Amino acid sequence: xxxGYINARMRGMKSRLLSHRELDxxxxxxxxxxxxxxxxxxxxxxxxxxxxxxxxxxLCIEYALRENFTRTFRKIQNFAKQEEAEQYIIxxxxxxxxxxxxxxxxxxxxxxxSDEILSCLVPAGEMDEATLKELLKQPDLRAxxxxxxxxxxxYAQPLTGAYPEYLKTKDLAVLECALDRYYYTDALDSVRAPxxxxxxxxxxxxxxxxxxxxxxxxRMVRDRVDAEDAKRYLIGGGRQFDERKLGELLTLPSIEDxxxxxxxxxxRFLADIPEPALRTQKISIIEKELERFLIKKGVGAFxxxxxxxxxxxxxxxAKYNEITNIRIISRCxxxxxxxxxxxxxxxxx
Amino acid sequence: xxxxxxxxxxxMKKKAQIRLAEQGRDLLREKMDALIxxxxxxxxSVSDSRDELEQVSKSADLALLIAQxxxxxxxxxxxxxxxxxxxxxxxxxxxxxxxxVPVIEKKRVSKTMxxxxxxxxxTSARIDETAERYEAELDILxxxxxxETAMRRLGAEIQMNRRxxxxxxxxxxxxxxxxxxxxxxxxxxxxxxxxxxxKKVKSILEKKKKKVKAKKMAExxxxxx
Numbered sequence: 001x002x003x004g005y006i007n008a009r010m011r012g013m014k015s016r017l018l019s020h021r022e023l024d025x026x027x028x029x030x031x032x033x034x035x036x037x038x039x040x041x042x043x044x045x046x047x048x049x050x051x052x053x054x055x056x057x058x059l060c061i062e063y064a065l066r067e068n069f070t071r072t073f074r075k076i077q078n079f080a081k082q083e084e085a086e087q088y089i090i091x092x093x094x095x096x097x098x099x100x101x102x103x104x105x106x107x108x109x110x111x112x113x114s115d116e117i118l119s120c121l122v123p124a125g126e127m128d129e130a131t132l133k134e135l136l137k138q139p140d141l142r143a144x145x146x147x148x149x150x151x152x153x154x155y156a157q158p159l160t161g162a163y164p165e166y167l168k169t170k171d172l173a174v175l176e177c178a179l180d181r182y183y184y185t186d187a188l189d190s191v192r193a194p195x196x197x198x199x200x201x202x203x204x205x206x207x208x209x210x211x212x213x214x215x216x217x218x219r220m221v222r223d224r225v226d227a228e229d230a231k232r233y234l235i236g237g238g239r240q241f242d243e244r245k246l247g248e249l250l251t252l253p254s255i256e257d258x259x260x261x262x263x264x265x266x267x268r269f270l271a272d273i274p275e276p277a278l279r280t281q282k283i284s285i286i287e288k289e290l291e292r293f294l295i296k297k298g299v300g301a302f303x304x305x306x307x308x309x310x311x312x313x314x315x316x317x318a319k320y321n322e323i324t325n326i327r328i329i330s331r332c333x334x335x336x337x338x339x340x341x342x343x344x345x346x347x348x349x
Numbered sequence: 350x351x352x353x354x355x356x357x358x359x360x361m362k363k364k365a366q367i368r369l370a371e372q373g374r375d376l377l378r379e380k381m382d383a384l385i386x387x388x389x390x391x392x393x394s395v396s397d398s399r400d401e402l403e404q405v406s407k408s409a410d411l412a413l414l415i416a417q418x419x420x421x422x423x424x425x426x427x428x429x430x431x432x433x434x435x436x437x438x439x440x441x442x443x444x445x446x447x448x449x450v451p452v453i454e455k456k457r458v459s460k461t462m463x464x465x466x467x468x469x470x471x472t473s474a475r476i477d478e479t480a481e482r483y484e485a486e487l488d489i490l491x492x493x494x495x496x497e498t499a500m501r502r503l504g505a506e507i508q509m510n511r512r513x514x515x516x517x518x519x520x521x522x523x524x525x526x527x528x529x530x531x532x533x534x535x536x537x538x539x540x541x542x543x544x545x546x547x548k549k550v551k552s553i554l555e556k557k558k559k560k561v562k563a564k565k566m567a568e569x570x571x572x573x574x
Contacts (some may be wrong), residue, residue: 062422094351099424102468106430120427172431176468223462233469283474284415324419326498331418335410345415 003307006080010311013072014302016043017322026326027342032057032333039326044068061330065323070096070124072319076312084197085312090126091187091205092316097125098183100132101148101155102176108141109172129151141166141175158182177233183257184209197309204298204313206239211294213238214267215287217249221258222281240265244276255281269293295321353528355535363529366523374517380446381510387445388503395496402489409482416475428476431467432460438491448506450499451490459484 018026022042029035039048039061047064055063070093077089100121107117114136123129131151138144145163149156162178187205191198213234222229227250234246242251252258256278259270270286277285297315304310325346331340353359416425439454462469462477 066421066423078557099427099471102471103423103427106427106467110430110434112430117430120430122423141359172466173463173468176431177470180468180470212470215474219462219469219474225461225463229463237471282478284478287474324465327421328415328418331414337412345418 003085003309003311006085007306007311008332009079010076010315011302013076014315014318017318018042023325023329023346026329027346029333032061032330035330035333036061036267039064044326047071052098058334065327066122066124069319069323069338070122073316076315080312084191084195084201084309087190087198088201088309088312088316091190091201094183094187096122097127097155098179100125100127101135101144101159104132104144104157104177105141105175106136106172107136108138108144118127154186155179155182159170179293181235184212184237188237200301200304200309200313203239204301206237207297208237210238210240210295211290213241213246214249214262214290215283217285218255218258218283220250221252222255222283246333255283255286257288257348267293353532355532355539357536360529360532360536363525363532367525367529370517370522370525374514374522377510377517379512381507381514383446384448384503384507384510388500388507391496391500391503395493395500398489398493398496402486402493405482405486405489409479409486412475412479412482416473416479419475420473424472425476425479428472432465432480436487436491444501444522445499445503446506450502451495453495455492458487458491 026035029038036052036057037046039045044064045069048060051060051063073089073092077086077093080086080089080292100123104117106112107114107120114133117136118133121129121132123132127135129347131153135144137149138147142163145156145159149160149341157176158181159175162175166172166174184205188202191201193204216233217230220227220233227247230250231243231247236243236244249258249261252261259273259278262270263267267290271290273285273289293341295317299314299321301310301317302314304314328346329342332345337345353363413425436458438456441452441454442449443452444450459481465477465480467476
């Protein structure tokens with residue numbers, strides 16, 4: 001199977017994504033029921049019908065969106081047998097594994113019931129439902145990590161490494177941080193081999209690392225966390241910012257200064273954010289812009305070499321954008337948010 | 350009217366009781382005024398806190414809605430596991446004009462991002478802002494719990510005092526006054542009766558004297574004849 005075929009399939013799938021007009025139509029729906037009915041006439045039909053059998057309202061939509069997202073990527077994984085394209089999907093699916101392990105660790109840490117933890121797990125990654133349920137049966141955090149190590153699941157390594165520090169500090173963020181760092185390091189390692197496709201994936205991963213690091217820096221600066229402490233939460237391997245540059249940003253006194261310091265980087269668009277938002281330290285607005293930048297870059301991959309992994313990357317971000325938009329629309333419908341306000345929140349359209 | 354002995358002793362007792370009741374009523378009125386003053390002081394702070402709570406609650410709900418919409422509720426709930434902690438508050442008490450009111454030791458519920466327990470890398474500022482706003486809401490709620498309980502207790506005390514003042518003013522004092530009046534009337538009546546009786550006796554005695562005198566005069570006249 002060649003990239004010509006993958007590209008054709010990806011572009012075909014992209015054409016079935018909801019257009020701006022269709023999203024506007026969803027916004028104009030008077031209530032959630034009519035929105036669900038509308039989604040039943042969209043590519044989400046199967047998932048919505050399946051969800052309707054056991055869930056109602058917003059839960060039905062959210063379940064359908066999650067299912068559709070993971071099924072779509074499983075489908076791509078099945079036909080994109082080219083090594084790099086499949087690798088990108090695997091990297092993406094690993095996010096669910098990391099998220100699931102974190103949820104289990106958090107739940108076990110405060111002794112939440114297994115049923116409650118299970119309701120927050122999404123078995124979309126490499127770890128299936130049976131594996132997750134077995135992990136849930138473990139009595140405590142140590143046992144969960146030990147079981148991961150026994151099964152030789154890759155995430156046991158960072159957790160075992162960070163466990164002594166966790167024992168000292170009793171701060172779960174230590175384990176989570178180790179997991180997140182490992183995820184990106186592992187993802188970069190998996191596309192280390194030379195080649196255009198690997199380079200492209202690496203580039204996007206490094207861009208994502210930059211955005212994640214910038215978000216962390218902004219939050220740290222806002223909370224006036226000591227620069228040395230804050231460095232522990234940064235991920236190495238970014239495209240634009242190495243540890244030294246990030247360290248410099250961390251020493252700045254305010255968010256406005258960080259935004260000013262970014263004026264000579266591709267993130268200069270942050271300077272366009274209204275002054276009051278910066279002064280009130282409302283990072284969510286800056287974060288929104290950063291995420292929009294990442295999505296735009298991702299969707300823009302469609303413009304790169306069609307006979308490469310670029311179309312898979314482009315489709316991933318376009319689909320992510322669509323799912324997020326539908327979720328925002330449906331959530332806002334539950335709270336009777338006015339269409340104008342809803343459109344403001346719908347930043348990714 | 351209940352049985353009262355119409356004696357001077359009883360009248361003095363009733364008058365003393367009236368004085369005591371009036372003194373009590375005045376004291377209760379003064380207490381009520383002071384309580385009302387305190388009540389209004391607390392009321393303004395409660396109404397400010399309520400307005401603040403309403404605003405913070407609205408913005409917290411909106412932040413939650415946006416976080417749920419953008420970050421996926423599953424991620425949000427999972428982050429919630431990391432931050433879930435019980436809140437312990439120390440409660441002592443103080444007296445306002447004899448009314449015991451609680452004082453809640455103000456431990457800030459609001460935490461810094463690093464204190465919340467979830468990993469920084471995979472969570473968003475939207476989750477931070479949601480947590481922040483709900484923590485602020487909890488801070489206001491705890492403050493409000495203290496002031497509202499104090500206000501409710503002061504209100505109950507004012508109501509009770511008003512009932513006491515009303516009972517004194519409209520039942521006890523009028524009844525004591527009517528009893529005193531009754532005793533006074535009875536004593537006066539008795540005095541009048543006594544006076545009348547004395548006058549009557551006097552007139553009888555005088556009549557008797559006159560009769561004796563007339564008899565003696567008649568005997569004297571007969572003796573002369």
